Amino acid sequence: MAPSKRTRGAKPSASIPDPSAGTAGASPSKKVKTEGAWVDVVKVEGQQNEVEKKTFASTPPKIDTGGVGKSKRASFASPPSTSIVPAVGGGAVAVAASPYPEMKRPTIEECWFARDALAQLHSTFFDTIESQHHGGGNALGPGSVTPALLAPAPVPADAVITSTAIVPVVPGLTVLEQPAARKCVLDSLVGTILSQNTTDSNSHRAFGILKARFPTWESVRVAKPKLVEDAIKSGGLAEIKVTRIQVILNTLVEERGQACMEYLRGMDDEAAKKELSRFKGVGPKTVSCVLMFCLQRAEFPVDTHVWKIAAGLGWVPKSATRDTAYEHLNRRVPDACKFDLHVLLVEHGKVYKNDVKWLKQAVQQQLAGKGEVGWAEALDQPGGIKAAAEQHFAIKSGNGGVCG
Numbered sequence: 001m002a003p004s005k006r007t008r009g010a011k012p013s014a015s016i017p018d019p020s021a022g023t024a025g026a027s028p029s030k031k032v033k034t035e036g037a038w039v040d041v042v043k044v045e046g047q048q049n050e051v052e053k054k055t056f057a058s059t060p061p062k063i064d065t066g067g068v069g070k071s072k073r074a075s076f077a078s079p080p081s082t083s084i085v086p087a088v089g090g091g092a093v094a095v096a097a098s099p100y101p102e103m104k105r106p107t108i109e110e111c112w113f114a115r116d117a118l119a120q121l122h123s124t125f126f127d128t129i130e131s132q133h134h135g136g137g138n139a140l141g142p143g144s145v146t147p148a149l150l151a152p153a154p155v156p157a158d159a160v161i162t163s164t165a166i167v168p169v170v171p172g173l174t175v176l177e178q179p180a181a182r183k184c185v186l187d188s189l190v191g192t193i194l195s196q197n198t199t200d201s202n203s204h205r206a207f208g209i210l211k212a213r214f215p216t217w218e219s220v221r222v223a224k225p226k227l228v229e230d231a232i233k234s235g236g237l238a239e240i241k242v243t244r245i246q247v248i249l250n251t252l253v254e255e256r257g258q259a260c261m262e263y264l265r266g267m268d269d270e271a272a273k274k275e276l277s278r279f280k281g282v283g284p285k286t287v288s289c290v291l292m293f294c295l296q297r298a299e300f301p302v303d304t305h306v307w308k309i310a311a312g313l314g315w316v317p318k319s320a321t322r323d324t325a326y327e328h329l330n331r332r333v334p335d336a337c338k339f340d341l342h343v344l345l346v347e348h349g350k351v352y353k354n355d356v357k358w359l360k361q362a363v364q365q366q367l368a369g370k371g372e373v374g375w376a377e378a379l380d381q382p383g384g385i386k387a388a389a390e391q392h393f394a395i396k397s398g399n400g401g402v403c404g
Helices: 108-121 123-133 185-194 200-213 217-222 225-235 238-256 262-266 269-277 284-294 304-313 322-332 335-352 357-367 385-399
Strands: 030-033 038-041 084-086 092-094
Touching (some): 108 357, 123 385, 185 200, 185 284, 200 225, 217 238, 225 238, 262 269, 269 284
Antiparallel strands (some): 030 038, 084 092
């Protein structure tokens, strides 16, 4: 089963699927019709307890609220704690169960209500993110060259597979408004490694200088480590990061003949995760960022901001680690909501230092059927919560920071 593509802005169906209807006695790969959606039932042969994967439309249908608030989304069954994904070469592979199988939060409604509230609070940021993504590229996230930092350099013959696509800089537009450029998988992976344990601005600067001095990943691979370290020193931990990056590049050349990871685009999610995770320094968050930002898969990366906000909202236990929070949230957040909710939670955490008071109120009031009363009114107060969000975005857009 191919990984599902993100679709944002699509009109959901008018009816609510009933996950319990009509699934009894389904044979493998047989599609069973429910009230409003098709359900794929896949069984793993040879296991003592057969596990089913049920896939429903990711975006709950909207219900007319009689003018109170813009919309309210109806709920349906939560995703199963164990899922089935296709293995490379056929067959099926069981994915490990959620670390918190008894925890039924966040619900689908909570995810969408949080997304909708945050999209209104951080509207300028979110509109820019949306327009960039809908531009057809994947220039968001780590591994995107900031035009202001990219010094003129010869375009190598193998730039198509080893270097970020070169696009003209449009005069009069901010860094975040520039046309999107498709980046290669190695750009995304190395950019995410450089983003570890540092700020967005520092990692963007480090990546921009690295690409200006070393236009191809082959040139990074064969360079003296000290020269590469000097290029990325603004991101910190330069010696450790360069060692890990060059090990990855050398491994790729030894195994595949070139410093290129575009082959990941043909892998399913679990195979791509396994391939990336074998390298030292490439943990769950780094892997998830590459899959979501670059490969455009339905992934939900959990960084420090997402982790702390999720704990504050009660979506994960207080004792949850970042890794267990990822395993839980990646199963519970609807696929169509993952990209939006991730970038908005990260932005919110940066602006308000992971405070959840306003967001918790916004979600709770929408769950209670109160629409946009109360929490939305706070957005219009002069000098209030929205003003801080707009100011933060203005500073960020000038520095070339995006998210991730």
